Amino acid sequence: MVQPDHTHAPRPVPSPYTGRQEIDLDQVREMLSHFTYSDHEEAQELILSALQEINEHFGWVSHEAAEIVADHLGTSATRVFAILTFYADFRTTPRGHHHMLLCHGMSCYVMGSSKLVQKVRDEYGIGDGDTTPDGQLSVQVANFCLGVCDRSPVVKLDDEYYGHVNADDLTDLVNRAIEGREAMHASEVNHG
Amino acid sequence: MVSVKPSAHLTRLNSKDDYIAFREHAHRKWDALWNGDATLVSVGVGSSSIAKGALEVLEQAHQVAGDAIVREVSGNGAFWMEPWIEIKRPGVDPVVYGPLTVDDVAGVIAGTRDDLAVGVRGENPVGDIRPLTEIDFFKHQVPLLTRNAGVIEPDSIEDAIARGAYDGYFKVLFEISQEQAIAEVTTANVRGRGGGGFPAGIKWESGRKARNNPKFIVCNSHEGEPNVYKDRHLHECDPHRILEGIMIACIACGAERGYNYIGGEYPLGIRRFRKAVANAERLGLIGKNVLGTGKNVAIRVRTGGGAYVCGEASALMYSIMGVRGQPRTKPPRSVEEGLWKRPTVANNTETLANMPDIIVRGGEWYASLGTENSKGTKLMTMQGPSKLSGVVEVEMGVTMRHLLNDIYGGMREGYTFKGIQTGGASAGPITEDAFDLAIDFDSLGPLNGMLGSGGWVLFDEDVCAVDMARYLTAFSRYESCSKCVPCRLGNPALVEILDRIRFGRGSLEDLALIRRTSSHIIELSLCGLGQVAPVPLVAFLDTYEEEFRQHIVDGVCKCGVCPISAPSRETMLEEVAAD
Structure with a gap:
């Protein structure tokens, strides 16, 4: 993997990566307190939404968080885990510092996203759902459509979209992200 | 739950007269806005334009607008002109500018950047700027479902009401009976927009007749296909239309609760839909004793978790009920035993979005649009190397030649046409032979194609x-739910055979093996996903058999895509030596 180049200054200090994005369980309880229901049926309908909110906020859902969801909505942890492992949007392991959504919808496929998937595999040794060993990058290969098809192939890295990305741009983007967001904003390479 | 709050100034309406007064107020407000002395700056914000910086443009517009009123409207389907701003100056029709960057915003608002103008949204030219409807992309469209796209602020229920939203709901509440409402839908002969093409009137009638209570309506807004974003677009530009469709279905079928099951892929659409629900609840259009009629209508929004199979009706209902979305055997059909074992009528978003117009303008009017067997309009998207890209709404029966060449501007330069994949991952490709066929639900069938949800993917010779x-x-x-064996094991087997061919280890017998395995999966799978899973493959084999043979017999992938075409170690060494 390409080592980040430390000559860029000033550079925001990334929080030390502990290999595990801790999920603040009190915060989970606070989030769940907004999920109120009038009967058992409605409680069950809320399981997916509750998990989605946690997944969205923390980037993943831990065992402990899943158990709290199960408790709050009156169901079993097994049931909650069955859902977590079925639906593609959920992660049961933490995301990397930087999270990449690599659109592999049909439009992006036609415009060459397979090369990007391959590039991520070659360069970082990770595939869909994986995180690099140093925890810097995680990737999700989107099996749906990001809906920015006029810029295919499209990549969403953290909160920014990039269009017409080719394999070389991709590593460039990731390296810039790892070096610090400031550098990336300044250059606007291929800003989708 | 991320709660979306209703607009604070709205108050509950308790009767028919209250609503009529509110509707008049909304109309007056709208007219005053557009005929007043203020300049209106509308920024098109949708998920496609956000990716191109529309939020920054909106922010900048707020900064530099001065006295002008800044509005956040939705995208209008024309991806190629995003991000865009529409400026309405007093006395003239609004002008649309795009694509622009943050730096252009001040100039556009000040009126010094006419070079960025795309066209006038209206009939009268402004200076040298011609109407948008003279541009090919817009000229051939028939905007019914999307007529509010880029016009109303999706978060404002008053904007929507001023443009005719909830008129159909009002009609089914006060003016016509359940039977009459369903009769209009049956006359309209509107067919399911999700791909199946089942007549909605028949579904509604059996929903109404079901005796088990309570009953539910489910709006299927789950777009798991890798090439479709029309429902997302509809949610972002006019959530009220979808909501009204669900509410009309609730009244017509006698259901007390409607669900909208939305795929998790489009947070903006979900937020705007929730806002529409919150506002409608605040006004008393949803809730107990709606407008004093004694009828109860509840709406719940549920979101999916990214499983394609949840587009299948029974899987979708399991997903709402908080379990894995795995389809079940039928019968019983969901209209007899669906959500929570209650009668449930499930319709696609686009189908329901057609209902307000059908109720207001009548089934006869609707049936006058489109072809013999497929009525109305259809949202369509084109992806791949076409010149333009985006969501369009055209009348059923359009030809592919017209759609591709006139609306989407043909192929991009440097690309040679090879085919168009139809029906998402459920049908096969069409080639130029099919270009003059009037497209409707049935016409592409004999050619292995399918209208499906209207997503076309253009692909080129590379x-x-x-x-x-x-x-x-x-x-x-990947998307198989793994419940039944033919789909769970058959699809990996097909991929394995294809990989063999791609790596240059295929044999001609593999082609027969593909057909045999495919027919097993098609005949034996439990649900619609499995039954069509191998269809694209078989259709590709039918259409491009020569290419499959080239891989096997000659060991060549002429596009240079498959691993078979990777240079061997020997040739690479030779090349190095030659250098």
Whole structure:
């Protein structure tokens, strides 16, 4: 993997990566307190939404968080885990510092996203759902459509979209992200 | 739950007269806005334009607008002009500018950047700027469902009401009976927009007749296909239309609760829909004793978690009920035993979005649009190397030649046409032979194609047919819910065979093996996903058999995509030596 180049200054200090994005369980309880229901049926309908909110906020859902969801909505942890492992949007392991959504919808496929998937595999040794060993990058290969098809192939890295990305741009983007967001904003390479 | 709050100034309406007064107020407000002395700056914000910086443009517009009123409207489907701003100056029609960057905003608002103008949204030219409807992309469209796109602020229920929203709901509440409402839908002969094409009137009638209470309505807004975003667009530009469709269905079928099951892929659409629900609840259009009629209508929004199979009705209902979305055997059909074992009528978003117009303008009017067997309009998207891209709404019966060449501007330069994949991952490609066929629900069937949800994917000569067939089969493999054996094991087997061919180890017998395995999956699978999973592959094999044979017999992938075409170690060494 390409080592980040430390000559860029000033550079925001990334929080030390502990290999595990801790999920603040009190915060989970606070989030769940907004999920109120009038009967058992409605409680069950809320399981997916509750998990989605946690997944969205923390980037993943831990065992402990899943158990709290199960408790709050009156169901079993097994049931909650069955859902977590079925639906593609959920992660049961933490995301990397930087999270990449690599659109592999049909439009992006036609415009060459397979090369990007391959590039991520070659360069970082990770595939869909994986995180690099140093925890810097995680990737999700989107099996749906990001809906920015006029810029295919499209990549969403953290909160920014990039269009017409080719394999070389991709590593460039990731390296810039790892070096610090400031550098990336300044250059606007291929800003989708 | 991320709660979306209703607009604070709205108050509950308790009767028919209250609503009529409110509607008049909304109309007056709208007219005052557009005929007043203020300049209106509308920024098109949708998920596609946000990706191109529309939020920054909106922010900048707020900064530099001065006295002008800044509005956040939705995208209008024309991806190629995003991000855009529409400026309405007093006395003239609004002018649309785009694509622009943050730096252009001040100039556009000040009126010094007419070079960025795309056209006038209206009939009268402004200076040298011509109407948008003279541009090919817009000229051939028939905007019914999307007529509010880029016009109303999706978060404002008053804007929507001023443009005719909830008139159909009002009609089914006060003016016509359940039977009459369903009769209009039956006359309209509106067919399911999700791909199946089942007549909605028949579904509603059996929903109304079901005796088990309570009953539910489910709006299927789950777009798991890797090439479709029309429902997302509809949610972002006019959530009220979808909501009204669900509410009309609730009244017509006698259901007390409607669900909208939305795929998790489009947070903006979900937020705007929730806002529409919150506002309608605040006004008393949803809730107990709606407008004093004694009728109860409840709406719940549920979101999916990214499983394609949840587009299948029974899987979708399981997903709402908080379990894995795995389809079940039928009968009983969901209209007899669906959500929570209650009678449930499930319709696609686009189908329900048609209902307000059908109720207001009548089934006869609707049936006058489109072809003999497929009525109305259809939202369509074109992806791949076409010149323009985006969502369009056209009348049923449009030809592919017209759609591709006139509306989407043909192929981009440097690309040679090879085919168009139809029906997402559920049908096959069409070639130029099918270009003059009037497209409707049935016409593409004999050619292995399918209208489906209206997503067309253009692909060029650089795309290898074998590799693309593998991509589509791999999609079905990934999305299989693993409940039944033919789909769970059959799809991986097909991918394996295709990989063999791609790596240059295939034999001609593999082609027969593909057909045999495919027919097993098609005949034996439990649900619609499995029953169509190998269809794209078989269709690719029919259409591009020559290319499959080239891979096997000659060991060549002429597009240079498959691993078979990677240079061997020997040739690479030779090349190095030659340098």
